[in-house]
Amino acid sequence: MTDADPVRLYRTVRLIRRFEERAIELVRSGHIVGGIHPYLGQEGIAAGVCAALRADDVVAGTHRGHGHVLAKGADPARMLAELCGRATGLNAGRGGSMHAADLGVGVLGANAIVGASGAIITGAVWARRRLGADAVGVSFFGDGAVNEGMLLEAFNLAALWRVPVLFVCENNGYATTMPVAAAVAGSIPGRAEAFGMTATVVDGQDPEEVHAVTAAAVARMRAGGGPELVEARTYRFDAHHTFEHAVRLDYRPPEEVARGRSRDPVAIQGARLPDARRVAVDAEVEATLTAAVEFALASPEPDPVDALAYLYASGLTARTGGG
Amino acid sequence: MPRLSYRRALTRALADELARDERVFLLGEDIRVAAANVTSGLVKRFGPERVRDTPLSEQAFTSFATGAALAGMRPVIEFQIPSLLFLVFEQIVNHAHKFPLMTGGQCAVPVTYLVPGSGSRKGWAGQHSDHPYSLFAHAGVTTVVPATPADAYGLLVSAVRCDDPVVLFAPAGALDVREDVDAAALVPVPLGRARVHRPGDDVTVVAVGHLVHDALAVAEELADQVSVEVFDPRTLYPFDWDSLVESVARTGRLVVVDDANRSCGVAGEVIATVVERVPLVAPPRRVTRPDGAVLPFAPALDRAVQPGRDQLLAAIHHVMKDG
Numbered sequence: 001m002t003d004a005d006p007v008r009l010y011r012t013v014r015l016i017r018r019f020e021e022r023a024i025e026l027v028r029s030g031h032i033v034g035g036i037h038p039y040l041g042q043e044g045i046a047a048g049v050c051a052a053l054r055a056d057d058v059v060a061g062t063h064r065g066h067g068h069v070l071a072k073g074a075d076p077a078r079m080l081a082e083l084c085g086r087a088t089g090l091n092a093g094r095g096g097s098m099h100a101a102d103l104g105v106g107v108l109g110a111n112a113i114v115g116a117s118g119a120i121i122t123g124a125v126w127a128r129r130r131l132g133a134d135a136v137g138v139s140f141f142g143d144g145a146v147n148e149g150m151l152l153e154a155f156n157l158a159a160l161w162r163v164p165v166l167f168v169c170e171n172n173g174y175a176t177t178m179p180v181a182a183a184v185a186g187s188i189p190g191r192a193e194a195f196g197m198t199a200t201v202v203d204g205q206d207p208e209e210v211h212a213v214t215a216a217a218v219a220r221m222r223a224g225g226g227p228e229l230v231e232a233r234t235y236r237f238d239a240h241h242t243f244e245h246a247v248r249l250d251y252r253p254p255e256e257v258a259r260g261r262s263r264d265p266v267a268i269q270g271a272r273l274p275d276a277r278r279v280a281v282d283a284e285v286e287a288t289l290t291a292a293v294e295f296a297l298a299s300p301e302p303d304p305v306d307a308l309a310y311l312y313a314s315g316l317t318a319r320t321g322g323g
Numbered sequence: 324m325p326r327l328s329y330r331r332a333l334t335r336a337l338a339d340e341l342a343r344d345e346r347v348f349l350l351g352e353d354i355r356v357a358a359a360n361v362t363s364g365l366v367k368r369f370g371p372e373r374v375r376d377t378p379l380s381e382q383a384f385t386s387f388a389t390g391a392a393l394a395g396m397r398p399v400i401e402f403q404i405p406s407l408l409f410l411v412f413e414q415i416v417n418h419a420h421k422f423p424l425m426t427g428g429q430c431a432v433p434v435t436y437l438v439p440g441s442g443s444r445k446g447w448a449g450q451h452s453d454h455p456y457s458l459f460a461h462a463g464v465t466t467v468v469p470a471t472p473a474d475a476y477g478l479l480v481s482a483v484r485c486d487d488p489v490v491l492f493a494p495a496g497a498l499d500v501r502e503d504v505d506a507a508a509l510v511p512v513p514l515g516r517a518r519v520h521r522p523g524d525d526v527t528v529v530a531v532g533h534l535v536h537d538a539l540a541v542a543e544e545l546a547d548q549v550s551v552e553v554f555d556p557r558t559l560y561p562f563d564w565d566s567l568v569e570s571v572a573r574t575g576r577l578v579v580v581d582d583a584n585r586s587c588g589v590a591g592e593v594i595a596t597v598v599e600r601v602p603l604v605a606p607p608r609r610v611t612r613p614d615g616a617v618l619p620f621a622p623a624l625d626r627a628v629q630p631g632r633d634q635l636l637a638a639i640h641h642v643m644k645d646g
Contacts, residue, residue, distance in 0.1 A: 058394075092427030099425040108393055109426060113417055119383040120418065123390025123398075130372075131346075131395055150414075153383030160378065311424045311463070313431030313486040316515070316561055318463060 004051065004215070007277060009207040010269045012047035014285050016067045017266045019076055020238075022289050023066070023083055027242045031297065032083045036097045039067035041205075041237030044265030045170050046071035048210025049138055049230075052218050058106040058124050059138040060117035063098045064170075064236075065110025068140050074102040077292035086299035093302040094310060114175075115141060115148030122158045122165050122227075129163075136164040136221050144175025146188050155227075159195040164221035166214065167192065167229040170204065172236040173260075177251040192229035204232030205263040208272070235260030324503040332472035333361050333439060333493060335509070336479035337399065341369045344397060347483060348373040350384050351401035359403050361439045381407050385414040385436075392432045393422070399483060400434065405441035405453045405492070416462045419488045431486040437479065441492040442533070442582050443618055443625055452618035452625070454583045456492050456531075460560035461587065465489040465514055467558050470535035472502050474557055477512030485514060494582070496533030517563035519570065523552030526576035526642055529567065529593050530555060534580045534630060541635050549643055559589050567593070568600050575604035576642040580630050585611040605646025608638040 020040050026032045039046070046067035050059065053072070061068035069079055074090060082089030082100050089095070090102050101109035108124060111117045118139040125137035145151050146169060158165045169188050173180055189199035198220075202213045210232060217228045237260065239245055270278050308318060327335075340347045349362060355376045357363040366374040377384040381402070388398035402408060408415075419432045442454040459466040465487055469475040475493060482489035520535060521542050528551055530538035535555045542551035554570055556562055571577050577597055581590035590609035597607065610630040618625055 090427070091425060091429070094427045095425045101426045101429060103393070103426065103429045108390070109422070111418075113413070116386065116414075116418060119386035119414075120390035120393070122383075123387035123392075124394040125390075126387070127391035127394035127396040150382045150386070153380040154386070156378060157380055157383045157387060308424065310426075310428035313423045313428075313433075314465075316465070316487065318561075319564075 004208065004211050006208065006269065006272045007281065009047050009051055009211065010273055010278065011281050011285065012051065012071050013043040013207055013266045013269050014281060015076065015288065016043040016046060016070050018285050018289050019070060019080070020066060022293055023080065024242060026084065026293070032097070033085065034096060035242035036066070036083065037064040037241050038238040039064050041260065041265070042170055042172060042234045043067055044207040044269070045168065045204045045210055045232045045234060048207040049166070049168055049214045051211050052214035053136070053138065056106065056133060057135050057137060058108055058121060058128070059140065060108040060121045061110045061140045062114070062117065062142060063110065063112045064142065065098065065100060069100045069102060069107050069110060072107045073105040074107060076288055077295040080292045081296040081299045084296045084299070085301060086296055087302040088295070088299040092310070115145035115151035117141060118151045118154030118165070118167060119157065122154050122163050125165055126161065126163045134222060136166065136218055138166045138168055140168050140170060142175065143169060143171040143173070143180050143184065143188065144178070146184060146191055152191065155192060155195045155197065158227040159197055162226040164225065165227040166217055166221065167227060169229065169231045170234055171231055172234045174236065174240070174251070176240045177249055188231045189229065197227055197229050199229040199231065201231045201233065204234030205265045205268060207265055207269045235263070237261050324505050326501045327472045327504040328501045329472045329475050329493065329498050330360055330439070332476040333437070333479055334363055334365070336476045337362065338365060338368065340480060340483040341365065341373060346395060346397045347399065348375065348396060349399050349401065350375050350377055350388055352377055352379060352403055354401050359401060359439050361401060381410050382414055385411040386418060388434045389414065389419045389422070389432055392419070392434050393430050397433045397483060398435070399437055401437045401439065404451050405438050405455060406450050408436070408438065408455050408490070412458065415464060415488060415490070420462060420464050423487070432488055433486050434488045435479070435482040436488070436490040437493070438491065439493045440495040440498060442494045442496055443629055444495040445625060446620065446622065448620040449617045454492065454494070456490070456559055457583050457588045459490045460589055460592070463560065465558065466560040467491045467514065468494065468532040469557060470497055470532055470555050472500060473504050473508060474512055474518065476509045478514065478557060480511045481514050484511070489514070492532065494532035497536070500536065512557065515558045515561040515563055517566045518555045518557055519552060520555055521551065521553040523550040523574065525550040525574055526578060526639055527552045527554050527567070527570045527574045528635070528639065529577070529579045531559065531581045531589060534582055537632050537635060538580060541632050541639065545636070545639065549639060551639065564596055567597060571597050571601045571603070576646055577603060577607040578635065578638045578642055579607070579609040580635050581609065581611050582630055583612055584616050585609070585614045605642040608641055610634045610638050
């Protein structure tokens with residue numbers, strides 16, 4: 001059911017790492033407009049969690065969402081095309097970085113509103129089970145979301161109705177620039193425990209540990225247990241958003257950044273592979289991403305005539321805005 | 324012919340859709356006991372799984388419905404109080420409404436938001452007496468305001484079957500309306516299609532929701548002086564512009580009566596669209612709540628802020644005199 005294969009975990013963290021580095025290059029070259037929220041440093045969480053899920057399980061993510069989409073199985077080429085605003089993108093160029101979604105692999109979307117995914121995934125999992133599947137779901141969110149009322153309401157609803165949702169808090173220490181200590185009264189596990197949920201703290205830099213904790217929680221949930229929370233302690237290696245590359249914001253001491261970057265999930269997982277195997281995976285990932293970049297940049301831009309295509313699933317057409 | 328009340332028309336529409344489609348379910352506060360007197364008898368017939376009482380967590384259960392819709396269900400949410408829509412505006416507009424476009428057409432979000440008792444309920448004061456339909460029309464969410472029992476039935480059925488989110492406002496001022504309806508006449512009413520309740524030659528009065536009944540009374544009172552056409556849009560978004568243009572092109576005069584605040588209201592949009600397309604013989608008029616109105620508590624003040632028949636009468640006289 002779940003795959004703790006160290007090679008697979010390494011391939012995923014390496015893929016996300018290199019995807020993000022290539023995406024940052026494309027931001028700098030102007031091919032990705034609007035910038036991105038890089039997932040660098042947090043790869044072990046998406047990789048470990050999603051390796052413990054089945055294809056028919058569902059996840060919903062955050063504005064820092066590339067890792068979740070890739071780890072759940074979306075095509076990196078179509079993902080990159082989406083970031084570049086191309087017609088071949090996962091969302092046909094209508095979503096971009098913060099809304100990338102691939103419902104075909106159970107990704108209900110990155111979501112740009114902090115704390116929004118919890119209630120959506122709770123409803124989706126409840127519905128899938130009602131329709132006969134024994135699916136579980138994962139709501140990813142950051143430490144900033146734990147003070148959002150909407151998320152705490154979702155904790156209550158999921159716990160009350162015993163909907164098997166794993167709430168995964170990626171605590172990278174900062175909500176944009178606000179340190180956790182200055183923003184969070186009480187504790188993150190304490191919030192879940194207040195709703196009667198089991199809460200586990202895990203080292204988010206270790207993909208295998210994240211996988212083990214997730215697999216155990218998923219097994220309990222699939223056996224009829226209610227929702228649980230995992231707080232994955234991690235560190236964001238790069239900026240909150242690539243705009244910071246141009247506007248230096250002074251909120252993380254250099255020594256803290258250096259200490260954070262010293263625990264690198266890609267290096268930690270890579271060290272578990274024989275050198276030759278790791279080199280082979282690296283080459284495979286490079287080939288995948290080189291092809292992805294070529295695909296994205298060769299893809300057509302969407303036709304402005306259809307700018308509001310897909311606005312209504314019912315086929316309703318809106319009035320145009322011109323005079 | 325049996326008498327059907329507006330409330331029972333809503334009940335019947337919900338029951339028929341629950342019976343017709345297993346994917347339909349109801350969510351809301353105190354719906355099990357039918358506190359709003361709309362879901363009466365439904366829990367007994369369809370069970371508490373499909374007629375689900377929720378904790379007071381409007382934001383969470385609104386997004387829960389979005390998630391359930393993404394997973395294939397067709398939720399209907401009842402909101403006891405119209406002002407709660409301010410609280411969940413984010414969940415409806417930013418998520419339910421935007422998902423189809425943002426995902427590039429990967430999904431539909433067929434959720435119905437049912438608001439029985441919108442507008443003034445007499446004596447419920449500032450936070451229970453709003454009529455926020457213009458906000459949803461502005462955002463581009465399908466917005467329905469039925470005036471009669473048969474239309475309430477037919478539009479609610481169509482809302483539940485629509486693949487997009489639909490907000491249905493059942494004005495408090497219409498809930499006690501009864502009409503003789505043959506059961507065979509209870510059929511789906513297409514969204515986006517207006518209804519002319521009374522044909523006329525001299526002036527088109529566009530009346531929203533319960534004000535249709537006031538407009539009919541005023542038209543009757545004026546019958547020997549002015550021939551008034553009473554035009555009920557039924558759906559405010561998408562609006563049946565072609566039918567309205569056809570009407571005003573015949574009458575040459577336009578009055579709009581709309582129980583909502585004046586600035587940026589539906590009445591303003593109706594006038595703007597008509598004057599873009601039809602030459603009028605007199606400047607159009609609108610009768611609305613004042614700008615920025617907050618409904619005051621005392622009965623005389625509550626009444627003073629809502630559009631009244633005397634104001635409508637005066638507006639009709641104005642357009643007759645001006646032209």
